[in-house]
Amino acid sequence: MSTDERIYVGYLPMSGRLRTFTLIAVSALLLAGLVASGIVAYTLRRSGTGQWDTSQPVTLSGVARLRPYPHLETLDGPVLLAEPGKHGAQGRTANIDGHEVMVTGTTLMRGTLRALEITEVSAPSGERVGPTSIELGADEITLLGEILDSKCYLGAMKPGDGPTHKACAILCLRGGIAPLFVGETEAGEVIVAVLCSPDGSPVSEEIIAFAGETVRVRGRIGTFGSLQVFAVAPGALPAAGD
Amino acid sequence: MSTSYRLVQWNTHKKVYDLLVGLAIVLFVSVLVGVSIMTSPPGESASPPIVLMRALGVCAIVLLHIILAIGPLARLSPRFAPLLYNRRHLGVAFFLVAAMHFVVAIGFYGGFGVTNPLLALLSGRYRNADTFGIPFEFYGFAAFVIFFLMAATSHDFWLHNLGPRAWKWLHMLVYIAYALVVMHVAFGVMQGQTSLTIALIVTAGALTICALHLVAGFRQVVREPKAFVGEGWVDAGVLSDIPDTRARVVRTHNNQEIAVFRRGDTAHAVTNRCIHQGGPLGEGQVIDGCVTCPWHGYQFDAGTGCSPPPFTDRVRTYDVRIENGRVLVNPEPKSKGSHEH
Structure with a gap:
């Protein structure tokens, strides 16, 4: 029985025709996989400017x-x-x-x-400078955006936002990294501010749990010393963004 | 087969196959990393571990599609049999790539924090209705557990100890794992995208896998004759209609499949299920007097059903007689297979 008539058996010699077909099939599979993967890699190429x-x-x-x-x-x-x-x-x-x-x-x-x-x-020098107080705007505003951990957002991990980064963001925030709110006002103004409570204390665990999601948050823009902050009341949980 | 134990029955084809798979994986990951970095605007490239994790994840998904496509392709055309022959090694290679993706993801996303890395990834509190409140990482982890079980039991040691039926059921879990992988992507990376590109590619992949299985299943149903209802000998048709050294599969009243092989002017009948992995013996061939399984080349004497020495496996055989050029098969087996002792 010639190898051309025989079925493929792994431990026996392969026919020339089958070898050619296999080569073409493997090349086609490899090429299709590479093209699809290349497109995916190109689609995911932007990761922020941190x-x-x-x-x-x-x-x-x-x-x-x-x-x-x-x-x-x-x-x-x-x-x-x-x-x-x-x-x-x-x-x-x-x-x-x-x-x-x-x-x-x-x-x-x-x-x-x-x-x-x-x-x-270094060791502290000089007298202690008095505490800085929080100063907030009078009106509450609603921002649409994402709660992020500042370290990843600023470049420790890229991309440091979005749903794939949610678990990492929560881990960072629970570890004490400063949370940021990056979003837009209803007028389209981009806001990047440290998220805190209205009394200047850290935000609650409940708010941290919303990190990595697109949410609407109601609060007040202000400053804590030279730091821009977005103060959210502990009970004012974010709502799902559209 | 049942002779002196060797961890892997290496031969030239397996070595070439494994070498090509290894090279292809290295090429894939290198190209993906290269495309990710080179096409990113200056300063906007993802962190190196993220680039590597994505490349490994995409490579694993492509390998999974190839693994799932090989089976139906080989049923549609025997020319794909060389890809099927060493599929278990491809499966293990896929698992290793998926495991590297898993380790990098756990280490980078879940590591360096105040919580156990694995717990950190799986305990994220989600409220998004699109994810059913379940972190997308959970779907990937569940799929990974299945892939681990499959890779760990891929060796013939487990096939023999679990039995072909249980082993096959365990490995059919790959379809559940595949669905979990699709959900892992759909509720993970796809959620953060504004373009539909990834969604379209994943959908195209899933549709291709489904279509191949449906077409292969349909072809198999059409190709097989109807069940022969009734007692007594089964008519397997005209002998000369069966190509020499090849078989026709008939189904008996008690739903047994019997492969009827022609050898010149004579015929032999054996069960259609190989004792190794349940491969379709009827799609095999008589080579050197032995029925040869198309999946892994297991051989059984066409007359006795016994493997050639030194092997001791055997499959069920059936009496046949030829009347007026037609092959008749006695549905009562005349000898038992290896797993019926």
């Missing part, structure tokens, strides 16, 4: 603030502070709240918002 420069640690000086979330008030504006991994810097800033310090770390940046992943904090 940048994390891990090559060169920088040292910044300013007044450390614990509330609403750890940050450094510098002459160039506020810099959010975070520990390595998915941990906030509450532990390290608790004892230096209101003091002038030098903080060394790697910079995360997106637009004008900056953060520092801390590697070292």
Whole structure:
């Protein structure tokens, strides 16, 4: 029986015609898979403009603030502070709240918002600077957008938003990383602000659970020192966005 | 087959097959990583672990589609049999790629935090009605558990210990796992997209798999003769209508399938189910006097149903007689198969 008449048996020689067909079939499968995958890869190519420069640690000086979330008030504006991994810097800033310090770390940046992943904090110097209070606008507004963790949004993880990032965002926020609200007003104005409670304290666990989803949130825009904040009442749970 | 134990019965085809699969996976992942990075606007590329995780995930899904397509393709045309022959190795390779996707996702999304990485991913509190309140990661994890069970039991050791029937049922769970993978994508990465591209590709893939199975199933129903109802010998048709060394499958009144092989002017009848993985012996051929299974080349003497020495497996055989050029088969087996002792 010639190999051309025989069925394919793996441990016997393959006929020339079957070998050619198999080669064509495998090539076609490979090509189809590569084209489909290439299209998927191209579709997913944009991941935001956040940048994390891990090559060169920088040292910044300013007044450390614990509330609403750890940050450094510098002459160039506020810099959010975070520990390595998915941990906030509450532990390290608790004892230096209101003091002038030098903080060394790697910079995360997106637009004008900056953060520092801390590697070292100097001993506090000088007298304690008085507490900063929260100042909120009189009117409540509704924003449509997403609750994010600031570290990933600023470049620690790209993309650091959307449903695939939800679990990571919740993990970061539960770890104490400052939450951001990135969204638009009804008039179309883009808002990027640290999310907090109206008294300047951190937001509740219930609100954190909405991270990674497109939601409508009602609250008031304001400032906490030099930090732009969006204050949401603990009971004002976000609603699903359209 | 039942001779001295070897972990893998390697031969040239298996080695070439595995080498090509390995190279294809490396090529796939490299191209996907390259396309992701090179087509991203400056500074907007995804983080390297995310790029790798996506590439592994897409590669795994493509491999899963190929694995699911090979079966019906081989039923539609025996020319696809070389792809089917070593499918279990392809399955294990797929599992390893899926496992790498799983590890990178758990490590990067779930790691570095205050909670156990796996719990962190599976305990996200979802309210979105589109996801039934279940995190999309759960669907991927459930599919991964099934793939793990399949990969862990893929060796013939488990086939023999679980029995072909239980083993086959376990491995049929791949279709549930496939549905879970589609949900993992649909409620995960697809939710964050403004374009329909990924949805269209996933839909096209699912429709292709469904269509191939439906067409192959329909062809099989049409190709097989109607059940022969009634007692006594079964008429398998005119001997000369059966191509030499090939078979016609008949079904008896008690729903047994019998493969009737022609060898020149004589005929032999054996069960249509191979004792190895239940392969369709009737789609095989008599080679060197042995009925040869089209799936993995298991052989059984056409007359006795016994595997050639040193193997000791055997399949059920049936008496045949030829009257006026027609083949008649006694539906009562004259010998038992290996798993009936």
